[in-house]
Amino acid sequence: MSQAATTTWEEFMEGVWRQNPVFVMVLGLCPTLAVTVSAVNALSMGLATTFVLTCSCLLVSLLRKLIPKEVRIATYIVIIATFVTVVDYLIQAISLALYDALGAFIQLIVVNCIILGRAEAHASKHPPLTAVVNALGMGVGFSIGLFALGSVREILGAGKLFGFSLFGEHFQPWVVMVLPPGGFFVLGLWLLLFAAWGRWRQRRQGAAKGVTQHA
Amino acid sequence: MNHATQTLPEMTPPAAMIRTLGLIAAICGTIIVAAYQGTYRAVQENKRIALERAVFKVVPGAQAIAEYWALPNGEIAKVGAGETAPADAIKFYAGYDTAGRLAGIAAEGAAKGYADTVRILFAWDPATRKIAGFSVVAARETPGIGDKVTKDRDFLANFPLEAEPAADGRALAHEIRTVKHGSKAHAWEIDAIAGATITSRAVGRAINDTAQKLLPRIAMHLDTLKEKP
Amino acid sequence: MTIEIRSAPHIKAPRSVPTIMRHVVWSLVPVCAFFVYQYGLSALASLLVVTASCLATERLFVRTGTQAGDIGDFSAVITGLLLALSLPPAFPLWMGAVAGFVAIALGKALTGGIGFNVFNPALVGRAFAQAAFPQAIATYSPSFLPGRFTEFVPSSLAWPLMQPADLMPWLKERQLDALAAATPLAKWKFEGVLAGAEELLTSLSGHMAVGPSPLLILLCGSYLAFRRFLDWRIPAAILGSAGLTAWLLFALSPERFPNPFFMLFSGGLILGAVYMATDMATSPVTPKGMWLYGALIGLLTVIIRYYSGLPEGVMYAILLANAATPLIEKVTQPTPFGKSALARLGQAKRGASYPLHPGYISREEAHAVTPKKRFLRNKPKPEERRKPEKSS
Numbered sequence: 001m002s003q004a005a006t007t008t009w010e011e012f013m014e015g016v017w018r019q020n021p022v023f024v025m026v027l028g029l030c031p032t033l034a035v036t037v038s039a040v041n042a043l044s045m046g047l048a049t050t051f052v053l054t055c056s057c058l059l060v061s062l063l064r065k066l067i068p069k070e071v072r073i074a075t076y077i078v079i080i081a082t083f084v085t086v087v088d089y090l091i092q093a094i095s096l097a098l099y100d101a102l103g104a105f106i107q108l109i110v111v112n113c114i115i116l117g118r119a120e121a122h123a124s125k126h127p128p129l130t131a132v133v134n135a136l137g138m139g140v141g142f143s144i145g146l147f148a149l150g151s152v153r154e155i156l157g158a159g160k161l162f163g164f165s166l167f168g169e170h171f172q173p174w175v176v177m178v179l180p181p182g183g184f185f186v187l188g189l190w191l192l193l194f195a196a197w198g199r200w201r202q203r204r205q206g207a208a209k210g211v212t213q214h215a
Numbered sequence: 216m217n218h219a220t221q222t223l224p225e226m227t228p229p230a231a232m233i234r235t236l237g238l239i240a241a242i243c244g245t246i247i248v249a250a251y252q253g254t255y256r257a258v259q260e261n262k263r264i265a266l267e268r269a270v271f272k273v274v275p276g277a278q279a280i281a282e283y284w285a286l287p288n289g290e291i292a293k294v295g296a297g298e299t300a301p302a303d304a305i306k307f308y309a310g311y312d313t314a315g316r317l318a319g320i321a322a323e324g325a326a327k328g329y330a331d332t333v334r335i336l337f338a339w340d341p342a343t344r345k346i347a348g349f350s351v352v353a354a355r356e357t358p359g360i361g362d363k364v365t366k367d368r369d370f371l372a373n374f375p376l377e378a379e380p381a382a383d384g385r386a387l388a389h390e391i392r393t394v395k396h397g398s399k400a401h402a403w404e405i406d407a408i409a410g411a412t413i414t415s416r417a418v419g420r421a422i423n424d425t426a427q428k429l430l431p432r433i434a435m436h437l438d439t440l441k442e443k444p
Numbered sequence: 445m446t447i448e449i450r451s452a453p454h455i456k457a458p459r460s461v462p463t464i465m466r467h468v469v470w471s472l473v474p475v476c477a478f479f480v481y482q483y484g485l486s487a488l489a490s491l492l493v494v495t496a497s498c499l500a501t502e503r504l505f506v507r508t509g510t511q512a513g514d515i516g517d518f519s520a521v522i523t524g525l526l527l528a529l530s531l532p533p534a535f536p537l538w539m540g541a542v543a544g545f546v547a548i549a550l551g552k553a554l555t556g557g558i559g560f561n562v563f564n565p566a567l568v569g570r571a572f573a574q575a576a577f578p579q580a581i582a583t584y585s586p587s588f589l590p591g592r593f594t595e596f597v598p599s600s601l602a603w604p605l606m607q608p609a610d611l612m613p614w615l616k617e618r619q620l621d622a623l624a625a626a627t628p629l630a631k632w633k634f635e636g637v638l639a640g641a642e643e644l645l646t647s648l649s650g651h652m653a654v655g656p657s658p659l660l661i662l663l664c665g666s667y668l669a670f671r672r673f674l675d676w677r678i679p680a681a682i683l684g685s686a687g688l689t690a691w692l693l694f695a696l697s698p699e700r701f702p703n704p705f706f707m708l709f710s711g712g713l714i715l716g717a718v719y720m721a722t723d724m725a726t727s728p729v730t731p732k733g734m735w736l737y738g739a740l741i742g743l744l745t746v747i748i749r750y751y752s753g754l755p756e757g758v759m760y761a762i763l764l765a766n767a768a769t770p771l772i773e774k775v776t777q778p779t780p781f782g783k784s785a786l787a788r789l790g791q792a793k794r795g796a797s798y799p800l801h802p803g804y805i806s807r808e809e810a811h812a813v814t815p816k817k818r819f820l821r822n823k824p825k826p827e828e829r830r831k832p833e834k835s836s
Contacts (some may be wrong), residue, residue: 059242069229077238082243086250093257096265100353159605171540172607175357177574200416329753360578410582411751 021114022145022187023194028114031105032146033181033183035041039162040139041101042150043143048106049172050139052083053115054132057123064124076119077110084110125198152186153177259304270308273338273350274319277310285432291439305429310338315443316345319347322429324421333357333417339430341437343412346391354414361414361443370408371417376422377402380431387427393419461558464724465518467673471664472525472719475718479656483533485590486600495524495538497544505549511557519558523547526566526719529656530712532574534611535596538604540753543573564723567759574759574765580608584627584757587620622741625757627655629711630755638702665718674722677731681738682745683708689746699751700794713745716758726766733769733776740772741765 021027031049061069065077076197088106091099099106109115118138123131126128154160157178160173176182271277284304292301300306307322318354320339325332334354337349348371356362364370381388389403393416399406407415435438480488488522501518505511527547531540547569552561574581585597599608632638690707693700708714721727721741728737741761748757 016788051713063235063239066238068232069234070227071232071236076238078243082246085247089250089254089258092261093254096261167605170603170606172577172580172602174576175578176572179575181575196270363485410579 008130011130011133012137012140015141016144017135017183019138020141020145021138022142022149023190025114026191027140028112029115029187030108031112032149033180033187035102035105035179036146036150036153036183036186037101037157037161038154039147039150041098041145044091044098045102046139046143046146048087048102049109049112049115049142050136052080052087052109053118053139054135055083055086055143056080056115057131057135060119060123060127060140061126061128067124072120072124073116076116080119081110082114097128105124114142148185148190149186152189153182157182220273224387226308262428266308269350269352270310270321272276272340273336273348274308274310274321275338276312277316277318278297278313279311280321281309281311282311282441283307283440285429289432289435291432291436303307305425307429307433311442317341317437317441317443320433321439322425323352324423324425325349326417326420326424328354329356329361329413330418333414333421335418335421337425339426339433340375341440343375344377344379346426347424348374349418356411356414360411363411364409364414364418367408369406373390373399373405376405378426378430379403380434384431384435386431387423391419391423391426400403460627461519462514462517464673465522466561468522468668468719469518469525471668471673472522472529472823475529475656476525476665478660479529479533480656482587483597486585486592486597487528487533487653489537489596489600490531490533490535490540491525491528494528494531494540494544496549497519497541498524499525501545501548501553502528505553505557511553517558520548523569526715527569529534529715530566530570530720532581533601534583535573536577536580536602536608537575537600538602539577539580542576543569545569546572548682559725561725563763564720564726567720567763567766570759572765580672582630583608583611584630585611588617627711627755629705629749631703632706632710632755638706655712656715658709661714661718668718675727675734677734678722678727678738679717680737682721682742683713685739685742686713686745687742689743693746693750707746707749710757711749712758716745716762717741719764720758721762724772728770728773728776730773730776730778732778733772736772736776737765740768742803 015021019025022029022032028049031045035045056076059079060076062074084107087109091102091106118135122134126134151161154162155166156174157176158173159165159167165171174182175184217234267280270280282300283306284292284294285307286292286301287303292304296307305322307320309320310318312318320341321336323333323334323336324407327333331354333354334352335349335354336352338347339345340347349363351365354361356364372412376391377389378391379388380386387403389401391403391405393405393412394400395412396407396409405415405419457758464645466721474489480491494509498520502511506514524544524547527543528827531543550572551563551565551568552558555561583599585599597611598614599611602608628657629804665679668674669679687708690701713744717738721738726733741758744761745757745765748754754760
């Protein structure tokens with residue numbers, strides 16, 4: 001594999017895993033907590049954000065030499081708002097039910113700090129290909145995070161996944177999971193899980209290092 | 216002025232800034248207009264289907280709909296495309312069956328529920344002068360309790376519900392009221408669900424508030440509405 | 445003979461956390477026994493399962509080291525018993541186990557274990573159950589049913605994750621109407637039926653769906669108060685303020701509001717006042733603060749019961765007052781000896797009325813740091829935080 005391919009792959013994986021927007025950076029929590037009532041909603045929100053993120057980063061990266069630094073934030077916001085409007089129309093055209101379910105949170109993608117953060121910190125300094133790959137990785141990471149929350153909440157809150165019943169009709173839904181506090185509970189559980197896993201891995205690495213030093 | 220530019224050597228000239236911002240605005244504008252044009256027909260089609268589906272659900276036998284305004288002076292007017300609502304007008308939908316005859320009238324009502332406003336769409340049958348049924352448009356009631364209003368068999372047995380416009384044409388002959396579970400005494404009363412009284416009351420009030428104003432106006436124009444326009 | 449030389453204080457009380465907790469558990473035994481006598485096998489199973497779930501969770505978190513304290517200190521037993529007493533007796537057992545887990549994990553382990561909890565763990569568990577299973581928690585079963593010691597109420601034995609069976613056909617089989625499965629508070633709120641005083645007090649008559657006996661709780665509570673295991677001020681303030689507010693409203697419009705007696709002896713007010721609000725870690729330590737805290741709970745309970753969509757408000761009232769506890773403690777610091785009580789009122793005359801070494805009078809004036817409740821363990825101190833992080 002060539003050098004370029006590995007960097008691109010790492011660029012992509014940065015957002016998916018090492019700098020995951022939901023679980024590592026804990027950014028953009030407003031849609032994360034609000035729309036993850038079901039797996040479908042969570043995935044659509046993730047995809048919509050990915051679309052906006054990728055398109056804005058591409059445009060910002062293409063125009064990066066042209067944008068005067070004094071007005072760069074205004075420019076980024078205009079670009080992001082453009083693609084949010086496009087997504088808004090697209091979702092309305094695809095399904096009104098989905099549009100109603102996501103509600104105001106589609107328009108609120110414009111203030112999602114992940115997108116502005118990526119445009120400012122990455123896309124404005126890198127060539128289009130790298131910027132797009134990085135943005136895609138971030139978007140995929142965000143979608144994974146939302147899906148992790150949405151699936152748990154849908155399973156406990158409705159006994160379903162993607163609308164398919166998992167436990168039969170006598171399942172007792174945990175109403176709290178569909179309500180906003182459920183979002184906090186599930187996010188907290190995931191963060192706990194990742195923290196515990198990280199600590200366990202660190203300890204194991206430390207132990208492995210100790211062994212090699214002794215040998 | 217001159218002095219200031221010397222101390223800030225990296226300042227971009229205003230003309231360049233305006234040029235760039237103008238260019239970006241032009242690009243963004245083009246993208247938005249293209250997206251709007253591209254999705255317009257699909258969005259309108261979706262909205263129409265959603266509205267029809269909602270009305271067909273509450274008006275049994277309806278196959279086509281027409282939208283009307285009920286004006287405060289007692290007249291009714293057909294809704295034109297993209298028209299804004301006249302003052303104090305209430306929108307309603309006339310549902311027509313396959314033969315083009317009036318199958319029922321549907322209208323929206325709203326009232327404060329347990330968590331938020333409960334918006335419902337209810338149907339009035341002009342032949343029997345009764346409210347045939349309702350469906351929930353938007354509500355944030357507690358799942359498992361408040362949302363029972365659309366599932367609870369005893370509650371749905373309240374419909375058809377008497378809604379006879381009064382002889383003077385200003386209100387209903389009897390106010391539609393939600394009463395405590397098990398104490399329904401008249402045909403125009405709604406028997407609440409035990410344990411979901413607040414949502415039951417919201418449904419009753421939503422129907423009553425709209426029906427009081429709307430149904431007397433419609434009752435006078437049933438001849439105009441009878442056939443599909 | 446050994447002579448121990450040490451500085452004051454010389455009073456030694458053989459009173460440790462496990463001792464206090466053990467006494468509370470003992471005092472709960474009669475309440476639980478009567479609860480089981482009222483509701484039979486289902487109540488017994490509920491008490492056992494919820495307590496076992498609390499103990500198992502406690503053990504898990506003490507073992508993994510995320511929670512301070514000792515499994516043997518009986519505090520988890522109290523949490524479990526109180527949680528089970530506050531839930532309907534025929535609450536599905538698996539939901540009880542979930543509530544017990546949440547009570548300890550969210551209410552206690554998260555903030556660092558015994559003594560560090562901000563909210564009463566039993567109420568955290570109950571609040572979760574209320575939010576997650578609103579229907580099951582609103583379904584009470586009638587007391588003193590024949591055959592209650594030989595068979596379970598069907599809803600108890602629901603399969604895990606599955607809905608409990610509907611109680612209505614089961615009740616009809618026993619010639620009871622649907623109202624028998626509603627608590628007096630729910631009956632008053634939704635049906636306008638007011639229960640009589642004697643029914644509430646003894647909870648012996650008929651097949652009422654009342655909770656644990658209020659008289660017995662008061663009796664056991666007074667034993668604890670007498671032995672100084674709980675402070676009598678808190679229950680007195682709660683009952684006093686709830687009674688007073690209810691009486692005022694009753695005097696204003698007797699046809700709209702029930703009598704204050706009904707207010708005091710229905711629902712979980714007595715249980716909450718005696719056993720839950722008095723939790724040492726979550727209630728103020730200052731005497732004035734206790735009065736304020738109790739008055740707040742009483743007032744909130746009446747407001748929630750009368751003006752909200754919920755029939756019962758004790759749980760949320762206590763949780764809200766728990767949250768206000770640090771603030772209450774701060775505003776009700778006692779005036780130190782030698783300092784005028786008036787001096788606290790005006791900003792102009794601040795400080796001692798006669799000169800003394802400030803550090804001698806009060807820790808506030810010496811700018812000493814008052815020990816705070818720990819919300820997070822290993823929280824970095826402010827000066828440490830300011831240092832730039834070392835890159836690893």
